[in-house]
Amino acid sequence: MPEGHTLHRLARDLGTDLVDEVVHASSPQGRFSAGAALVDRQQLTKAEARGKHLFLWFDHEVAHVHLGLIGVFRRTTEPDTEPRGQIRLRLATDTVAWDLSGPNVCEIVTPEQASEIAARLGPDPLRRDGTLKRFENKLVATSRPIGAALLDQTVVAGVGNVYRAELLFLEGIHPETRADQLSSENVAALWARTRSQLRRGVRLGRIVTRNPAELKTPLDRAADDERLYAYKRAGEPCRHCDDTIERTMLANRKMWHCPTCQPEPTA
């Protein structure tokens, strides 16, 4: 579930329900009882996402959440019902509850600490302060492949393994291309594509990178097996040419690309 689009949508929806509300915080699972007690009965003042991090600003402290690979925040309109499963944190009002399970990080920090965590991140394509300039400055300063740079949250905050594969396919860039060898035109186009695709992800609530003109159904009803170009499509035909999608490993994660649409860099 969680790349940057998930967290931004979550911040928006959670904020709609809980900002300006006095929130009952608890840890049904028990592993976060002490932390939940610190913010219990406080008012939520702001819910914001920065890359894949979620910050919930209460009167006096900040809840910092990172979903990791398997974390999920689910909404229920039956806050009086006992939650099922391993719920690390529940945030509830009389009418709605949000249940967090499986987070990589769930902690209470000071506002200063929250700012420090955010300051370590690269530009977030879903925020106003995420600029092409900052992205370009990061890329020209690394000799690593662009496929590794895109997963580095200090280079760009919010891109994960699905968007990495999809964005490089859309731009026709081979994942092993050195980041500092990309032309400024390539970098600008990649950044624009990153912003537009992540924004679409927020809007749709899932990752759909396919060009709408190629789909038989409306974008928001695209079937799971036709939403993407490269991710998890090893051995299947490229959607833009006659070649076959290949799978490699890059930065310790699986990577997919089309050998024809994304030719190897000449240098």
Add this chain to the structure above:
DNA sequence: ATAATATGGTGAT
């Protein structure tokens, strides 16, 4: 029943 998998990240080797 047990294993493998997952859109992530860290810390040790």
Add this chain to the structure above:
DNA sequence: TCACCCTATTATC
């Protein structure tokens, strides 16, 4: 490069 953390769901014996 690997092991490991968190949890739920699906696949395999």
